[in-house]
Amino acid sequence: MTYDAVVARKGQLQAVTGLPEAAFAHLHTVFAAVVEHARRHYTLQGTVRQRALRALPRDSAFAATEDLLLFVLSYLKSNPLQAVHAASFGLSQPQANAWLHRSLPWLREALARLGELPARADQALPAVLARHPRVLLDATERPVPRSTDADTQRAHYSGKKKTHGEE
Structure with missing residues (x-):
């Protein structure tokens, strides 16, 4: 599966990644800069290069x-088994695992640069509410022991013994 093949079919990019084409392009500009910086200054194993690369290698998967x-976003959206995800991109499962571990931090950094990371601390909520007139909260109920x-x-x-949603 390649970006060009997916974007050629109308509506498939949003179905695969959850993002419309314009949002994907906007995220890609920052993601590409993060990846280029990381690839120039770090090896694929994450160690610092002795000298920065002038040109990025094209022997990548x-x-x-x-x-x-597309690989990272489609994985996050559909959460498939790595073997299945690898097969759809022409990789082996270990290659897919390595690329996911390598590229998820790059995506996180790109989202941070765009200011799109979710707030994790409740102290940040008043600032978010002040900046945005409409906020959607997402929560998960967890049983309390x-x-x-x-x-x-x-x-x-x-005294009720059933948890919410059970009959």
């Missing part, structure tokens, strides 16, 4: 940074 961004102490349990537990 991905001919273009668009293909690499009950206390083993009988008095505490009686004070804080309603």
Whole structure:
């Protein structure tokens, strides 16, 4: 699967990555700069190069940074088994694993440069609410373990034994 093949089919880029073509292009400009800097100054194993590369090697599994961004975003969107994802990009499972571990930090850095990373600290919420008139919150319910102490349990537990959503 390549970027050119996916973008040639109308609507397929958004189906595969979750991003429309314009948003993908905007993210790609920053992602490509992050990848180029990383590839020039670090080896693919993450160690610092003794001297920076003048030109990037073209022996990569991905001919273009668009293909690499497509690889990472499609993995994050659909969360397939690495063997399945590797097969769709013409890689082996170990190669796919290595490229994911290599490129996920690059994507994170690109999103950070664009200011698109989610806030993880609740102290940042007032600043986000001040900047944006409309905010969507995403949360996951998690069960809270009950206390083993009988008095505490009686004070804080309603007596219902079923969790939300069970019959």
